[in-house]
Amino acid sequence: NAGVTQTPKFQVLKTGQSMTLQCAQDMNHEYMSWYRQDPGMGLRLIHYSVGAGITDQGEVPNGYNVSRSTTEDFPLRLLSAAPSQTSVYFCASRTHGQGNQPQHFGDGTRLSIL
Amino acid sequence: ILNVEQSPQSLHVQEGDSTNFTCSFPSSNFYALHWYRWETAKSPEALFVMTLNGDEKKKGRISATLNTKEGYSYLYIKGSQPEDSATYLCASVMDSNYQLIWGAGTKLIIKP
Numbered sequence A: 001n002a003g004v005t006q007t008p009k010f011q012v013l014k015t016g017q018s019m020t021l022q023c024a025q026d027m028n029h030e031y032m033s034w035y036r037q038d039p040g041m042g043l044r045l046i047h048y049s050v051g052a053g054i055t056d057q058g059e060v061p062n063g064y065n066v067s068r069s070t071t072e073d074f075p076l077r078l079l080s081a082a083p084s085q086t087s088v089y090f091c092a093s094r095t096h097g098q099g100n101q102p103q104h105f106g107d108g109t110r111l112s113i114l
Numbered sequence B: 001i002l003n004v005e006q007s008p009q010s011l012h013v014q015e016g017d018s019t020n021f022t023c024s025f026p027s028s029n030f031y032a033l034h035w036y037r038w039e040t041a042k043s044p045e046a047l048f049v050m051t052l053n054g055d056e057k058k059k060g061r062i063s064a065t066l067n068t069k070e071g072y073s074y075l076y077i078k079g080s081q082p083e084d085s086a087t088y089l090c091a092s093v094m095d096s097n098y099q100l101i102w103g104a105g106t107k108l109i110i111k112p
Helices: none
Strands: A004-007 A010-013 A019-025 A031-037 A044-051 A054-057 A064-066 A076-078 A087-094 A109-113 B005-007 B010-014 B019-024 B030-038 B045-050 B056-059 B062-067 B072-077 B086-094 B100-102 B106-111
Touching: A004 A087, A010 A019, A019 A031, A019 A087, A044 A064, B005 B086, B010 B019, B019 B086, B019 B106, B030 B072, B045 B056, B045 B062, B072 B086
Parallel strands: A010 A109, B010 B106
Antiparallel strands: A004 A019, A019 A076, A031 A044, A031 A087, A044 A054, A064 A076, A087 A109, B005 B019, B019 B072, B030 B045, B030 B086, B056 B062, B062 B072, B086 B100, B086 B106
16 A cells, blocks of 8 residues: 655756646545655645645645646656755655645655755 | 644653644644754755644654644654654645645753
8 A cells, every 4th residue: 555655755956947746646536746844844735736646736836737637646746957956855644634644754854956 | 825833833841751842833724744853054844734624643653633623733752762863844735736834843852
């Protein structure tokens, strides 16, 4: 039972490069989300999706794009990496509902932008 | 964005002692309160999701209570063990948009 799988686990980029962080879940969860975690701060929501074909912005969406073509996959794209995007990124999923179900997290991607 | 606050920020506890810490959240439009345990180099794992005022949940030596009228939840750990060392996160859900608003966490360190 894989749960939520994120790749890569680590990545170093140069300023201006683009890349895609992959996220896949095998639990048939409708709701998926991307967070970034920075020291001394709580998890901050970047983008989320309540189902295939539907995405929406979270608290800190600038500089990131997402798409949800299937229920299983929710990739996060950095269009032109900036040092301020150095962070640990977590993908999470849950059954769609009203927030009374626990979220399942991937193992995270540690991203450094030089 | 309404804040969720956790206190203390960090806590050192002797092995075998019991401890507790607090999550404060906006009481208006409350829908649910989540607790997660986050061990170093791992991903957060759900402990509890609570929705009702006065709710109390327990998992082994860990329990949590909820007061939605005053906007706080306590997490208790009885007889702390080294494997309890982790950051404990809480998140509040409001019924306006059902998004989780996260606290910054309480880092618990158990001293042998």
